[in-house]
Amino acid sequence: MLLTRQIREEKERVIASLKTRNWPEEKLSILDDIISLDDQRRKLQTSNDENLSKVNSASKQIGMLMREGKKEEAEAAKSEIASLKDVIKAAEEEMRTVNKQLTDLLLEVPNIAHSSVPAGSTDEDNEVVQDWTKDMPSLPEGALPHWELATKHNLIDFELGVKITGAGFPLFRGKGAKLERALINFFLDEAAAAGYEEIIPPLLVNEQSAMATGQLPDKEGQMYHATKDDFYLIPTAEVPITNIYRDVIVKEEEFPVKLTGHTPCFRREAGSYGAHVKGLNRVHQFDKVEIVQITKPENSYSTLDEMVKHVAQILEKLELPYRILRLCGGDIGFVSALTYDFEVFSAAQQRWLEVSSVSNFEAYQSNRLKCRYKDSNGKTQLAHTLNGSALALARIIAAVLENNQTENGIKIPAVLVPYTKFETI
RNA sequence: GGAGAAUUGGCCGAGUGGCUUAAGGCGCUCGCUUGGAAAGCGGGUAUACCUCAAAAGGGUAUCGGGGGUUCGAAUCCCUCAUUCUCCGCCA
Incomplete structure (x- = not known):
């Protein structure tokens, strides 16, 4: 969330x-409401601190009187404090209310969008900043969409997923499972080569963690909730990995923090149905390799560029046509200041599929996380957090299958063959 | 799942209701000393919020988290979490 100070000063x-x-x-009046609640909070604290201070010094007096055996004087001092205690109790109750209101309002205010974020309301208004479509595949006669290819070659069984769990939980098998695992290993190796430390985090997180990265409270309905233990299934590795740095003051020489991790991701996607969610286009469980960086504020935008290049280079190695979009004001996430989405072209469907989202959260997330560092003046500052998918599976598989189909089967991209150990499906 | 013990600052560790402003040590850091270093000596060394134009200074809170008792809690009570030991179960 934003700092009240930011809302006042900027x-x-x-x-x-x-x-x-x-x-x-x-x-827009929410901003003035925040400022006035903050004024109230300060006033309450100033007067309450004074009262607490009085009680503290009176208690010391009483202690001294007791030791000297002056019982009556001690009793007199006690009764003097008694009324103050009621005032303090009431003031603390009021402070709790005001703080709660203030936090609730702050949680409603999204991050400050970067100046390059284009105006617009829907994904149609996103700005294409880069296009890598020089090798648009030419498909053979009777080319199939990935869900038919997957069934034909026994790679993914959607019906078994329905039987075991429900719609949106595909079951990968045989070469399908191997291809999935090959992509995960390839992505992790790419991240390792770029200097990211690999993490295998917990897949369930507590409420505090979900709150700190911003999934709660505004995306509550998106997560699966294990109510008996009050854990949430992670919608992305961003949540457990970024929370490593919750309540941490990072040493300056540790920057940049670069972490990666493969996890399954669980998303309820309530209300989704129809053709646009067919096959692997939108599922409740998918694998993803995430990259996370934590940096000093002055470096965060060059870090964002570095992460964008990292993702672009992976897609080029996979020989997938892609484009990069700068998300417009209406499409960008609540906690993000600037987001680039990557889409690959799924040739049989003739559709662009989102496979990565790379964002700079500036200090918005670290304010909730309380992830800080000491600057060169010894002052404690909020760090900047960034993350991106590198990359999200399932949809990548859709594009790989569709784009590489030939009369003689599906050709595995050369860079993956050392991982799959087979060249065609 | 059951029983018991524990959780104190960056780390170790003392502290069973009031001269605790959390002793002492280690580490880190600054200074003195030195040709230089080590040793030695001296100082500094948490976080958040409030106050102040700012700095200095002052105030409040924090001894695993939350709540309570009391004029006063690291210390007593309740509760939750975590760690260790033993038992049970188990890949």
């Missing part, structure tokens, strides 16, 4: 950002 920028995000004009 109010014009916050308003401009909210407008880019199509925030309704009549709800």
Whole structure:
């Protein structure tokens, strides 16, 4: 979340950002509400601290009087404090209420959008910043979409997934399972070569972790919730991996923190149905290799560029046509300041599929995480957090299968063959 | 799952209701000393919030988390979490 200080000092920028995000004009008053609640909070704390201070010094007096055996004086001092205690109790109750209101409002305000974020309301308004479509595949006569290819070659069994769990839980088998594993290993090796440390995190997280990276409270319905133990199944490795740095003051020489990890991701995707979710286009469980970086603020945008290049280079090695989009104000995530989406072209479906999202959260996430570092003046500052998919599986498989189909089967991209140990399906 | 013990600052560790402003040590850091270093000596060394134009200074809170008792809690009580030991179960 934003700092109240930011809202006070950079109010014009916050308003401009909210407008880019199509925030309704009549709800702009939330900023003044926040400022006035913060004023209340300060006033309450100032007066309450004074009262607490009085009680503290009186208690010391009483202690001394008791030791000297002056019982009556001690009793008199006690009764003097008694009324103060009621005042303090009431003030603390009020502070709790005000703080809760303040936090609730702050949670409603999205991150400040970067100045390069284009205006717009839907994904149609996203800006294509790079196109790598020089090798658009030419498919043979009677080319099939990936779900038919997968069934034909016995790679993925959607019906068994339905039987075992429900719709959106595909079962990979045989060469399908091997291809999935090959891609995971390839992605992890690429990340390792780029200097990321590999993590295998827990797949269930507690409420605090989900809150710290921003999934709660605004995306509650997106996560599977194990209510008996109050754990959430992770919707992305970002959650457990970024939470490594919750409540941490990072030493400056540890920057940049570079972590990667493969995990399954679980998303409820409530309300999704129809042709656009067919096959692997949108599922409840998929594998993903995530890359996470934590840096000093002055480096975060060059880090974002580095991560974008990393993803682009992987897609080029896989020989998949892709494009990079800069998300517009209406499409960009709540916690992100700037997001680039990667889409690969799935040739049989004639559709672009989102396979990666690379974002700079600036200090918005680290404020919730309380991830800080000491700058050269010894002052504690919030770090910047970034993450990206490198890459999300399932959809990559869809594109690999569709784009590489020939009359003689599906050709595995050369870079994957050392991992699959077979060249065609 | 059952029983018991524990959790104190960056680390180790003392502390069973009030001269605790958390002793002492280690580490780190600055200074003195030295030709230089080590040793020695001296100082500094948590986080958040409030106050102050800012700095300095002052205040409040924090001894695993939350709540309570008390004029006063690291210390007593309740509760949750984690760690260790033993038992049970188990890949």
